[in-house]
Amino acid sequence: MPATIIDIKNRTGLSLATISKYLNGGNVLPENKIKIEMAIKELHYEVNEIARGLVTNKTRTIGVSVYSIESIFNGTLLKYMGDTLRKAGYGLLICDSNQDEETERKNIKFLLNKKVDGLIVIPVEAGNGIIELVKNADIPLVFLDRAAENGGCDCVRIDNRMAALHATNVLIKNGHRDIAIISSGKEYTGIERCKGFTDALKNVGVEIKEDRYFKGIHSIEYGYESMKKIISMQNRPTAVFMTNYEITLGAVMAVNESSISCPEDISMLGFDDLILSHVTNPAMYMVVQPMKEMGEKCVELLLNKIEKKNTDMVPVELVLSTKLQEGNSIKDIN
Amino acid sequence: MPATIIDIKNRTGLSLATISKYLNGGNVLPENKIKIEMAIKELHYEVNEIARGLVTNKTRTIGVSVYSIESIFNGTLLKYMGDTLRKAGYGLLICDSNQDEETERKNIKFLLNKKVDGLIVIPVEAGNGIIELVKNADIPLVFLDRAAENGGCDCVRIDNRMAALHATNVLIKNGHRDIAIISSGKEYTGIERCKGFTDALKNVGVEIKEDRYFKGIHSIEYGYESMKKIISMQNRPTAVFMTNYEITLGAVMAVNESSISCPEDISMLGFDDLILSHVTNPAMYMVVQPMKEMGEKCVELLLNKIEKKNTDMVPVELVLSTKLQEGNSIKDIN
């Protein structure tokens, strides 16, 4: 039975109001302050945040829904978000959608019912009606990494299309014209990155054949299976662009198991650094996203909304820039 | 302004008690049931879990403190824990200690103040006084992966010492006698795995020199730096045992950057599968922990305690078994 504020009251003889004031940083007579502090120590008193939340209608907790907590990409993002929130005195309620939209909706309802002060969503896919779901709760919502369906919501992300375009240009500069792309086919980032890839090739007058597009799900398995197919093609492309971390992992696995090698037999360009490029041999050439900035900025944006520092109602779309991490996985075939 | 139960009351003309009863699965006249359901739908009513928690003194939320959410090892564990909890209707409040004991203590207090129904801790190190901290809150506590200081608490883990012993035996069988070990020097698992390593070698009458022991912190950096030192030794050991995932990653990076290769010049034995062994070339030989089982069992254990199915007060220590994932990173030098 943890102690309550009533116990402190009985112990000190002070009123609830005074104790509550002290608890919330108000001014109290030095002698009373000492009394209260002693009582707190002796009784091991800790504020009941549930009770406090009920009256203030604030929980100093923000909810995060991630499409997969198993992905180190999200783990990294969560780390930076957690750091930033902790500094601001906020806690983090994390839910894992496990790649399932139904679960995602349930989780968001759960978070809403927990009365989180704000919500950050790294969605499974665009178009799960999340905005709709949150609207009624009247709390700020920020999308991270993947923009919402219609873009009518605050969002922190990279310019996926441009990032893919610049990356593809590296392959082009190295003489590649017959390039395959493995990407997720349904969610926002995959679609955009695919567009950027096509743009880059169109810019140099190259039309990519249909069988060079591998559009599936965001998973290691899909990356693996697709790369296997590519490897076994009679007219194999000279390079492959893997548009996210999981797909990149899967593709690397497939090449490692095969008899061909990179970059001699096939050039590879990946997405999302996360140690991978240092572990593979040869080091992977990849697009790297500013993970730290993404995590931090999205929390800052959300907290500004919560604390009403940002009063304008126009959705903020923060587009961060990416870098290219050089590696040895691309062969110059000029 | 989300709707409250009062709005439902006004809409239906029923009393709070009846509505509350319906909400909690009690029996209500069919006609009233319909009335309530309609009102709920029309008003988009959702239970305020904060208010409910205040009166029931239950939140159907369990708190998890992990030493680092950035580690894919923990991400994987969290995924399985989340799955299991969701099935049981519980939510998950995750805090990241970011490898810092001070933060860990703060996070646990935070979780306690949030009135979680139970706590799972994957601790930064043994001996952070966590049991003490939780004792007063009077909720179940389960340690995962790393046992508590004195073992006086429920715990789900592997037999680290035996796992390390068996793994080391593989190196021995392949003719290795001069083996280095890179492990974390402070936390429970590192210490135990180091013991198992020493045991295995003692069993065959080999005494390992002091300079073969690298005991530092659980990080990629430490694995990297240590392996660099090993590579540059004039009397280099023939094999290296890396006792956790991060250290294994770092060591692989160091070898990739060097001019020596594995397993020709040095044999390697790692810990924790997690895709790594499929991405490295050659495939890493490693100890694999039953992550799924660990995540599931620890949740089951905790829920049993919470729901008082387990009334005996003796601490349960669940020790799961590990497997060896074969690879090509060990050279037979017999």
Add this chain to the structure above:
DNA sequence: CTGTTAGCGCTTTCAC
């Protein structure tokens, strides 16, 4: 600066 009092939204006796 301190105390009294009225709720926050919900569950839970206890009568009816």
Add this chain to the structure above:
DNA sequence: GTGAAAGCGCTAACAG
């Protein structure tokens, strides 16, 4: 099966 009323632990007026 339903309703009235009390109260979970805390904060926030408002008086003093």
